[in-house]
Amino acid sequence: MTSQEINSYTGPLADLVQRLAETFIAENSSPPEWIVAAPGRVNLIGEHIDYNDGFVLPMAIERYIVIAAAKSDSDEAVVNLRSVNMDQVAQLDLTKVPEPSLPPKWHSYIEGVFAGFMKKIGADASSKLPAMNLLLESNVPLGGGLSSSAALEVATATLLEAVTGVAMGLDEKALLCQKAEHDFAGVPCGIMDQFSSVFGQENAFMLLDCRSQELKHVPFSSDNISVLITNTNVKHELSGGEYGQRRSQCDSALKKLGADSWRNVTMAQVEAAKDQLGDVEFRRARHVVTEIDRTWKAAKAIESGQWDELGEMMYASHASLKDDYEVSCEELDLLVELANSIGSQGGVYGSRMTGGGFGGCTVTLVESTKVAEVTAEMEKQYQEKTGIEPHSFASRPAIGAH
Ligand code: ADP
Helix, strand or coil, X not given: CCHHHCCCCCCCHXXXXXXXXXXXXXXXXXXXXXXXXXXXXXXXXXXCCHHHCCEECEEEEEEEXXXXXXXXXXXXXXXXXXXXXXXXXXXXXXXXXXXXXXXXXCCHHHHHHHHHXXXXXXXXXXXXXXXXXXXXXXXXXXXXXXXXXXXXXXXXXXXXXXXXXXXXXXXXHHHHHHHHHHHHHCCCCCCHHHHHHHHCECCEEEEEXXXXXXXXXXXXXXXXXXXXXXXXEEECCCCCCHHHHHHHHHHHHXXXXXXXXXXXXXXXXXXXXXHHHHHHHHHHHHHHHHHHHHHHHHHHHHHCCCHHHHHHHHHHHHHHXXXXXXXXXXXXXXXXXXXXXXXXXXXXXXXEEECCXXXXXXXXXXXXXXXXXXXXXXXXXXXXXXXXXXXXXXXXXXXXXX
């Protein structure tokens, strides 16, 4: 699947909400009682270290999943779901807690959150959760590594809070959504995606310590700098269980290094253990240790407005993911090279792949006055070389679910 397949509306959130409310009225003959929105996210730096006790530095993006809902007059305790993007319907039975069934379907994420929430409110579930109609629409590209699934979970949790009046703590909400992803999608993800969608703030990145789960907002208010997201519109399906393989290579390397956490490992130790690690584990270790270092330094660079330094760290992160961690692909490398060569005329600070890799998006730091020019040139050259049309958009750090 490419992200082009989503019938995406790319205007401002208020317009998306307005449009969804109108569709809801047309389909249900009455207005929605609740409308919630939850954003996707992009990770600026700190890749493949969330499961290695590292840091990530994401921001919520101005792309949202919006859900409109109202009580229905059905006699049955059911929730009717419809996704405008997918043009598909599903039904959820409120008389029992939903059970996971793999492989996941588009509504599994919603069911996973209902399951967590129903368990939380226990006996109150039957009285607090009425029969409802839910309509959702999104402009987060699907499968582009921008966490459309986390946005769907967090939007659902936010809706359930509104409907029942049971507010959760923000950590609790993010963790409930993460569990839905684990259990109902079978994806053993870290905490970044759901935390970003919950905790997003305008004008701030989030430095998230994946070991302690501590989150610190890093102010980013400069209008002169823009974050450009470019979707390669490819997703290479790999059969080798690459994610699991990387995880076990890291675990094995850590054991050989005799350490209990990557946070306590230095490059000197990795160099000293080079023979024992062997080539592959040595390079995996070098990525983890240098990426952890780059990520917290990147947060410092944002705080002090050192955009050149931040850009250099983004390029270095990409090289490390490409050569040492081996999770990039030709299309991602091409976009980063194009950003670099176009940027040699000025205007681009840095660029790198973002997300799990093997396709998906790059993130590029661009001078705001140059965004249109850089985007047009990057898209043109990428299409000429690959025959694939990429999609780009610039985003400010966005507000989290509300
Ligand atoms: P990503 O988070 O990178 O976009 P995932 O594979 O984690 O990709 O999640 C994508 C899945 O989330 C889709 O396959 C679909 O099941 C669900 N999803 C996301 N957006 C929507 C939507 N607008 N309508 C229905 N389901 C959606």
